Structure formats: C-alpha cells, structure tokens
Amino acid sequence: MKICCIGAGYVGGPTMAMIALKCPDITVTVVDMNAARIAAWNSGTLPIYEPGLDDVVKQARGRNLHFSTDVAGGIKQADIIFVAVNTPTKTYGVGKGRAADLTFIESVARTIAEHADRGKIIVEKSTIPVKTADTIKTILASNTKGLKFAVLSNPEFLAEGTAVKDLQNPDRVLIGGERTPEGDKAVETLVGVYARWVPRANIITTNLWSSELSKLVANAFLAQRISSINSISALCEATGADVDEVANAIGMDSRIGPKFLKASVGFGGSCFQKDILNLAYLCESFGLPQVAAYWTSVVSINDWQKHRFVAHIGRELFNTVADKKIAVLGFAFKKDTNDTRESAAISVCRDLLNERALVSVYDPKVPAEEIRADTLGQGVENPRLTVAKDAYEACAGAHAITIVTEWDEFKTLDYAKIFAGMPKPACLFDGRNIVDLAALRKIGFKASGIGKPPAGRP
Ligand SMILES: NC(=O)c1ccc[n+]([C@@H]2O[C@H](COP(=O)([O-])OP(=O)(O)OC[C@H]3O[C@@H](n4cnc5c(N)ncnc54)[C@H](O)[C@@H]3O)[C@@H](O)[C@H]2O)c1
Numbered sequence: 001m002k003i004c005c006i007g008a009g010y011v012g013g014p015t016m017a018m019i020a021l022k023c024p025d026i027t028v029t030v031v032d033m034n035a036a037r038i039a040a041w042n043s044g045t046l047p048i049y050e051p052g053l054d055d056v057v058k059q060a061r062g063r064n065l066h067f068s069t070d071v072a073g074g075i076k077q078a079d080i081i082f083v084a085v086n087t088p089t090k091t092y093g094v095g096k097g098r099a100a101d102l103t104f105i106e107s108v109a110r111t112i113a114e115h116a117d118r119g120k121i122i123v124e125k126s127t128i129p130v131k132t133a134d135t136i137k138t139i140l141a142s143n144t145k146g147l148k149f150a151v152l153s154n155p156e157f158l159a160e161g162t163a164v165k166d167l168q169n170p171d172r173v174l175i176g177g178e179r180t181p182e183g184d185k186a187v188e189t190l191v192g193v194y195a196r197w198v199p200r201a202n203i204i205t206t207n208l209w210s211s212e213l214s215k216l217v218a219n220a221f222l223a224q225r226i227s228s229i230n231s232i233s234a235l236c237e238a239t240g241a242d243v244d245e246v247a248n249a250i251g252m253d254s255r256i257g258p259k260f261l262k263a264s265v266g267f268g269g270s271c272f273q274k275d276i277l278n279l280a281y282l283c284e285s286f287g288l289p290q291v292a293a294y295w296t297s298v299v300s301i302n303d304w305q306k307h308r309f310v311a312h313i314g315r316e317l318f319n320t321v322a323d324k325k326i327a328v329l330g331f332a333f334k335k336d337t338n339d340t341r342e343s344a345a346i347s348v349c350r351d352l353l354n355e356r357a358l359v360s361v362y363d364p365k366v367p368a369e370e371i372r373a374d375t376l377g378q379g380v381e382n383p384r385l386t387v388a389k390d391a392y393e394a395c396a397g398a399h400a401i402t403i404v405t406e407w408d409e410f411k412t413l414d415y416a417k418i419f420a421g422m423p424k425p426a427c428l429f430d431g432r433n434i435v436d437l438a439a440l441r442k443i444g445f446k447a448s449g450i451g452k453p454p455a456g457r458p
Contacts, residue, residue: 001023001025001026001027001079001080001193002026002027002028002029002077002078002079002080003016003019003026003027003028003029003078003079003080003081003082003193004028004029004030004031004074004075004077004078004080004081004082005028005029005030005031005081005082005083005084005125006031006032006071006074006075006081006082006083006084006085006108006111007030007032007082007083007084007085007086007104007108007125007126008030008031008032008034008037008038008041008047008067008084009032009037009048009084009085009086010048010160010163010270010339011084011125011126011156011158012030012032012082012084012125013030013041013046013047013048013053013057014048014050014053014056014158014163014164014167015082015084015125015156015158015167016028016030016065016082017053017056017057017060017061017065018056018164018167018168019193020060020063020064020065021056021059021060021065022196022197023064023193023196024060024063024064025064026064026193027064027066027077028060028064028065028066029065029066029067029068029074029077029078030065030066030067030068031067031068031069031070031071031073031074031075032067032069032071033069033071035069038067038068038069041057041067042061042067048337048338048339049336049337049338049365050160050161050163050164050336050337051161051162051164051336052164052165053163053164056164071111071115072111072114072115075111075112075115075116076115076116076117078120079120079121080120080121080123080189080190080193081112081120081121081122081123082123082125082154083105083108083109083122083123083124083125083126083136084125084126084156085104085105085108085126086104086126086270087100087101087102087104087105087126087127087128087274088100088101088270088274089101089273089274089277089278095281097277098277098278098280098281099129099277099278099281100127100128100129100274100278100281102128102129102132102135104126105124105126105128105132105135105136106135106139109122109135109136109139109140110139112140112149113139113140113142113143114143116143116145116147116149117145117147118147119147119148119149119150120147120149120150121149121150121152121186121189121190122136122140122149122150122151122152123151123152123153123154123190124136124151124152124153124154124155124212125154125155125156127155127156127215127216127219127271127274127275127278128212129212129216129278129281129282130209130212130213130216130282131209131212132212133151133153133176133208133209133212136151137149137151148182150177150178150182150183150185150186151177151178151208152175152176152177152183152186152187152190152208153174153175153176153177153208153211153212154173154174154175154176154190154211155174155211155212155214155215155218156215157170157171157172157174157215157218158170160269160333160334160336160337160339161334161335161336161337162336168197170198170202171202172202172203172204173194173198173202173203173204174204174206174211174214174215175187175190175191175194175203175204175205175206175211176205176206176207176208176209176210176211176212177205177207177208178207178208179207187205191203191205215275216275216276216278216279216282217279219271219272219275219276220275220276220279220295220298222260222272223267223272223273223275223276223298223299223302224295224298225259225260225261226260226262226264226266226267226272226302227267227297227298227299227301227302227305229243229247229260229261229262229263229451230263230264230266230301230302230305230450230451231301231305232246232263232451233263233305233450233451234305234308234451236263236451236452236453237450237451237452237453237454240453240454241451241453242451242452242453243263243433243450243451243452244262244263244433244451244452246451247261247262247263262432262433263433263450263451264305264344264406264431264432264433264450265305265306265309265344265348265404265431265432265450266302266303266305266306266309266344266347267302267333267344268333268334268340268341268342268343268344268345268346269333269334269339269341269342269343270339270341270342272302272342273299273302273342274342276295276296276298276299277296277299279295280292280293280295280296283295303347306344306347306348306351307347307351309344309348309402309429309431309450310347310348310351310352310355312429312448313326313352313400313402313427313429314355316400316427316429316446316448317399317400317427320355321352321355321356321357321399321400322355322356322357323356323357323358324357324358324398324399324400325357325358325359325360325397325398325399326352326357326358326359326360326398326399326400326401326402327360327361327362327388327391327394327395327398327400327401327402328345328348328349328352328359328360328361328362328394328402328404329362329363329391329394329395329401329402329403329404329405329407329410330345330362330363330403330404330405330406330407330410330432331343331345331346331361331362331363331366331371331374331404331405332345332363332365332366332405332407333345333405334405334406335405335406335407335408337365338365338366340366340370340371340374343374343404343405344404344431345361345363345404345405346374346375348402348404348431349361349375349385350375353375353382353384353385356384357384358384358386359384359385359386360386360387360388360393360394360395360398361375361385361386361387361388361394362387362388362389362390362391362393362394363405363407364407364409368387371385371387372385372387391409391410391413391418392413392414392417392418395418395421395422396418396421396422397421397422397423398422398426399422399423399426399427400426400427400428400429401418401422401426401427401428401429402428402429402431403428403429403430403431403432403434403435404431404432405432406432406434410434410435411434411435415428415435415439415440415443415445416443419443419444419445424444425446426444426445426446427445427446427447427448428440428445428446428447428448429447429448429449430447430448430449430450430452431450432450433449433450433451433452435447435449437449437452437455441455
C-alpha cells in the first residue's frame with residue numbers, strides 16, 4: 001500500500017511519521033509545495049518542534065517515510081491520499097474573519113483530479129466545515145478520465161506539544177464515510193491502517209457529516225472550558241477566591257472532570273479560535289443565530305482575558321507602562337511547541353507596545369525574527385520591541401515580568417537574582433499560574449496571578 005499526504009505541516013508531518021513508524025510495509029510520502037519546509041523535513045533540524053518527533057522521523061525517514069515537493073508524483077503513486085493542508089479563517093469577502101478559507105482544499109482536489117490515473121481513497125485530515133466532502137467529491141467526479149474516488153473524513157485530534165504521545169496512543173480515531181458499499185470498503189481500508197496500533201474499540205466510524213462536525217465541536221467544547229474558567233478567574237480576583245482551588249473543587253466532580261480547567265492569559269493556537277468562528281458561521285448560515293452567538297462568546301471572553309491581563313499590568317504599574325521595560329517570558333502559544341499562531345503573547349506584546357512600553361521577549365524555541373514578524377508585521381521595525389537570548393537578559397532592569405507561556409524553565413529561574421537587578425517596586429504577572437506567588441512575594445516581588453487573591457488578602 002502507498003500513502004501520500006498533501007501538506008507537511010504540524011498535522012501532516014507528525015501523523016504521517018507515526019503511520020510510517022507503525023506500518024513499515026506501507027510507503028508514506030508527504031508532499032508540500034513549500035520547498036523550504038520539505039528541505040527541513042529532510043534535514044537534521046525538523047521544521048516543527050515536538051518532543052519525541054525527531055526520534056520517530058529518524059526511524060522511518062528513508063525507509064518508508066519520504067518528504068518531497070513532487071505533489072503530482074505523490075498523487076499518482078498513492079492508493080490513499082490524505083489532505084492535511086491549512087484551512088485558515090477567511091481574510092476577505094463573504095464570511096471574512098469567520099468562515100474557513102477553503103482555497104487550499106479546493107486546489108488540492110483539482111490537483112488530485114488532474115494527476116490521478118486510477119481511483120483512490122481521499123481522506124480529509126484538515127479541519128473543514130461540515131459538508132466540505134461534498135465539494136471535494138464534486139470536483140473529483142468532474143475528472144475527465146471517468147475515475148471514481150471515495151472521500152473519507154478522518155479529523156486529527158492531536159494537541160501540539162504532545163503530538164507524538166497523542167498519535168501513539170490516541171483517545172480515539174474518528175473515520176467518517178459514505179454509507180454505501182464503496183464507502184464502507186474505503187472506511188475499512190483506513191480502519192485497517194490505524195488498527196495496526198490503535199485498539200479497534202478506539203476507532204469510531206460514523207457518517208461523513210458527523211465526522212466533519214465532531215472535530216469542530218470537540219475544539220469548541222475544549223475552548224469553552226478554558227473560557228469558562230477564565231471568566232471565573234475575573235470573579236476570583238474580585239472576591240478573593242483562588243481559581244486553582246475552585247478548578248480543583250469542581251474538577252473532582254466526575255461529571256465535570258479535571259482537564260482543561262487551568263485559568264490563563266487566554267488560549268491561542270491555530271485551531272480553537274478559527275474552528276469556533278467557523279462553527280458559528282456555519283450556524284448562522286443554517287439559520288441558527290442564537291447558537292452562533294453562544295459559541296462566539298467563547299472567543300469574545302478569550303479576547304477580553306488577553307486585554308484584561310495587560311490592563312491589570314497597567315494599573316499595578318501606577319497607570320502607565322510608557323518607557324518602562326516589561327519582560328515577556330514565552331511567546332509560543334503553549335509550552336513544548338514552537339508554534340506561535342494566535343498566541344496570547346502576540347496580543348500582550350501589541351497591547352504593551354500600544355502603551356509605549358519597552359518590551360523584551362524571550363522564548364526558548366521561537367526565533368527572534370518570528371517574534372518580531374508576529375508582533376509587528378513582516379519587515380516592520382519598532383525599537384521598543386527587543387528579543388532577549390535568555391530569561392535573565394529579558395528581565396534585567398525590567399519594571400515588570402510577565403509569564404505568558406508555561407515553559408517549565410520559568411518555574412525554576414533564580415528569581416532572587418532577577419529581583420536584585422530590577423527597579424523597585426518589582427512586579428511579576430504570572431499569566432499561567434506556574435510560579436509560587438507566596439515565595440516571590442517573600443523575595444519582595446509585587447506578584448500576581450490569574451484568578452489569584454491579591455497579596456495581603458486572606
Ligand atoms: N496544528 C494542529 O494542532 C492541528 C490539529 C488538528 C487539526 N488541524 C488542522 O489540520 C490542518 C493543517 O494544519 P497545520 O497546522 O498542519 O497547517 P500548516 O499550515 O502547518 O501546514 C499546512 C501545509 O499545507 C501546505 N499546502 C497548502 N496548500 C497546498 C497545496 N495546494 N499543495 C501542497 N501543499 C499545500 C502548506 O504549504 C503547509 O506547509 C488544518 O485544517 C488544521 O485546522 C491542526
């Protein structure tokens with residue numbers, strides 16, 4: 001069997017590496033039009049950082065895992081074609097800022113129709129609006145060679161930062177297909193691939209639309225839990241309750257459960273916001289404005305939380321951060337990834353720069369050019385934004401430290417040493433609740449966290 005995956009990004013690269021590792025008899029080729037990305041996949045420095053990924057790629061690459069820019073060649077050889085291209089939020093026209101931009105999906109469907117020389121199984125791996133399989137099927141069916149394709153939906157549930165672990169041991173694999181003999185046969189073929197390492201009971205098969213919709217709904221529910229606890233964090237700050245204590249107390253209720261109840265400066269990442277906005281747009285398109293409004297509020301609370309964090313910094317710094325150095329520790333949207341898409345740090349840095357602060361950012365995995373481009377725009381310069389080589393350099397002489405990404409190394413910094421090098425009062429704002437506020441206050445910091453009682457409150 002030969003598998004091709006179009007799109008060598010955060011999803012295509014790791015998922016295909018895992019299939020290649022677990023199925024040594026299947027040839028897996030990942031293709032992408034981005035030559036630099038393919039070159040990186042073929043080099044010693046992979047284009048994405050994920051714990052454990054280097055190892056998986058090293059074991060399979062050159063054996064049965066290949067990375068190439070030859071999209072047409074990959075399509076021709078394959079029996080199964082995964083589509084893992086990006087589906088960003090539309091930035092123009094109808095649905096701007098909310099609907100998914102399906103340009104890349106459509107273009108891939110056309111390329112497959114053009115280059116395929118026999119019928120194949122096409123698998124939607126990208127997250128797409130429900131009913132997209134119809135579009136793909138229609139484009140494929142218009143091929144001039146009379147070829148027949150089966151279209152499946154197989155959304156990816158991996159989380160960046162734990163992608164290898166998630167792929168190795170997924171909670172479930174979801175495969176949606178048409179309820180026809182051909183559809184069932186295609187579903188069984190794909191089930192056969194995953195069943196090499198995933199228990200059969202964890203492989204769910206559904207109709208196409210349930211599968212497509214489940215991915216959007218899963219992300220909406222996950223993000224909703226974060227916005228729920230973040231909304232409560234504001235009430236905690238106002239009342240003296242501690243959001244971690246509240247999360248623990250409610251999370252022990254087995255009906256609620258403990259996961260995704262960590263309050264923070266706000267969620268980021270390429271998926272949550274995009275997928276919720278897309279879900280809300282779909283609801284509106286199907287005449288359900290109340291449902292759309294409900295889900296849109298999850299994103300609104302998240303935006304508010306990010307701005308609220310900086311507003312709090314301003315208040316604590318005597319209502320002005322102008323010309324004060326503020327250290328921003330962490331820029332990736334979460335720890336253990338170099339992905340910065342929709343990172344809360346972008347919003348925090350922009351708000352601080354708007355208030356004329358001198359912002360010094362440090363992240364262990366994100367390159368300086370990317371921090372600048374994400375915050376200011378490609379090629380734009382602003383001397384108020386600097387990138388430090390480590391946390392100590394970022395914090396030296398700063399009026400305040402903000403922890404924006406929960407990288408483990410920020411838990412064990414020598415805060416007494418850092419405190420000694422800061423003007424007083426020295427402030428610290430923990431946007432991830434990872435440091436011991438009481439210990440920092442003992443050192444002398446004016447320290448606060450998200451949803452934490454202010455110093456001196458019982
Ligand atoms: N990143 C995640 O954690 C995650 C998790 C689950 C699902 N998803 C979904 O998976 C999809 C891919 O996400 P990603 O983060 O891997 O995106 P990405 O931007 O990292 O990668 C997409 C790749 O597709 C390539 N591409 C686009 N059009 C192409 C074409 N016509 N021919 C060849 N290559 C093409 C791009 O060059 C890019 O390298 C999205 O729909 C996303 O919503 C992402």
